[in-house]
Amino acid sequence: MPELPEVETIRRGLIPRLVGCTIIRVVTSNRRLRLPVPRAKLKAWVEGGQVKSVDRRAKYLLVRMNNGAVLVLHLGMTGRLAFFTNGTPRGPHDHIRFFLDNSLELRFNDVRRFGSIQVLAPENEKLPQIFADLGAEPLGPNFSAPYLMKMARKRTKPIKNFLMDAKVVVGIGNIYANEILFVAGIKPTRGVGTLTRATWERVVRGSREVLEQAIACGGTTISDYVNSSNEMGYFQCELKVYGRTGEACKSCGSMISRVVLSGRASFFCPSCQK
DNA sequence: CTAACTCCCTGATAGC
DNA sequence: TGCTATCAGGGAGTTA
Numbered sequence: 382m383p384e385l386p387e388v389e390t391i392r393r394g395l396i397p398r399l400v401g402c403t404i405i406r407v408v409t410s411n412r413r414l415r416l417p418v419p420r421a422k423l424k425a426w427v428e429g430g431q432v433k434s435v436d437r438r439a440k441y442l443l444v445r446m447n448n449g450a451v452l453v454l455h456l457g458m459t460g461r462l463a464f465f466t467n468g469t470p471r472g473p474h475d476h477i478r479f480f481l482d483n484s485l486e487l488r489f490n491d492v493r494r495f496g497s498i499q500v501l502a503p504e505n506e507k508l509p510q511i512f513a514d515l516g517a518e519p520l521g522p523n524f525s526a527p528y529l530m531k532m533a534r535k536r537t538k539p540i541k542n543f544l545m546d547a548k549v550v551v552g553i554g555n556i557y558a559n560e561i562l563f564v565a566g567i568k569p570t571r572g573v574g575t576l577t578r579a580t581w582e583r584v585v586r587g588s589r590e591v592l593e594q595a596i597a598c599g600g601t602t603i604s605d606y607v608n609s610s611n612e613m614g615y616f617q618c619e620l621k622v623y624g625r626t627g628e629a630c631k632s633c634g635s636m637i638s639r640v641v642l643s644g645r646a647s648f649f650c651p652s653c654q655k
Numbered sequence: 656c657t658a659a660c661t662c663c664c665t666g667a668t669a670g671c
Numbered sequence: 672t673g674c675t676a677t678c679a680g681g682g683a684g685t686t687a
Contacts, residue, residue, distance in 0.1 A: 459666095547682080554680055
C-alpha cells in the first residue's frame with residue numbers, strides 16, 4: 382500500500398498532533414507483525430516519553446523521543462497509522478495504540494501484518510543494517526542521472542525492477558514505478574543497460590514529478606490507504622497506467638497493456654513508451 | 656555478484 | 672449459497 386508519497390503524507394499529518402506530546406501508555410495486541418512487537422522496549426523507552434520529531438527514510442517513519450529512543454515504523458502493504466479520539470472502540474487489526482496527553486490515540490492498524498515496529502534504545506542502539514544499504518531518496522540531492530547510470534552499470538534487469546530496488550532508489554513501489562515510466566516514456570521491460578544519459582534524465586525528472594504530484598494529492602488510495610486523519614488520498618484519479626489494462630491511454634488512445642515482471646503486475650502504453 | 660522466485664498474512668473478488 | 676483460486680500497494684530470504 383504505502384509508498385513514498387503515502388508515508389510522507391502520514392509523516393506530515395503526524396507532526397502537528399504528535400510532536401511535543403507525551404505518550405502516556407502503549408497498548409499492544411497479541412498478534413505478531415512482520416517482526417515481534419517489542420513490548421518490553423515500548424514500556425521501557427516509549428511509555429511516559431515525549432516525542433521530539435517525526436522523520437522519514439525510504440518507507441520507514443522514525444519517531445524520535447526526547448530521551449533518545451527511536452521508534453522505527455514500517456507500514457508494509459496494509460499498515461495504517463492514524464489518530465482517533467479517546468474512547469473510540471478498538472477495531473479489528475488495531476495492533477498498537479499510543480495514548481497521548483492531548484486526548485488523542487495514535488493507532489497502528491494492519492490487516493495483513495506485513496508492517497513492523499522496532500524500538501531503538503537511547504544512546505547505544507543504531508539503525509538496523511538495512512538502513513546503511515538504502516539507495517538515494519528520489520526527492521533528495523543524490524538522485525541524478527549520473528548516479529543511476531553508475532548503479533546500472535553491468536546490470537541487466539528491467540528498468541521497472543531497477544526503480545523498485547531499494548538499494549538503488551527508495552520509496553518507489555509498484556504503483557509509482559509504473560506511473561513514472563509512463564511519464565518518462567519508457568517501457569517497463571527495457572533493460573537498464575540500454576538507456577542513454579538523456580533517458581536517465583527523463584527517469585529522474587519523471588520520478589520527481591510523479592512523486593511530488595502524488596504527495597500534493599495526499600497519496601493514492603486503491604483499497605486500504607488512509608492518511609493520519611483517516612482520509613483517503615486522491616492520486617488514484619491521476620493514474621495514467623496502473624490498473625488500467627485494456628483501457629485507452631489518456632495521451633494517445635492506445636490500449637494499455639499488462640505484463641508480469643518478477644511476479645508484479647506492470648502496466649504501460651505500447652505506443653507512448655519505448 | 657545479479658536476478659528471479661517464494662513466502663509472510665488477510666480479505667476482496669471472480670468463476671464454477 | 673458456498674467453495675476454490677487468484678490477486679493485492681512490501682520486503683527479506685533463498686535459489687539458480
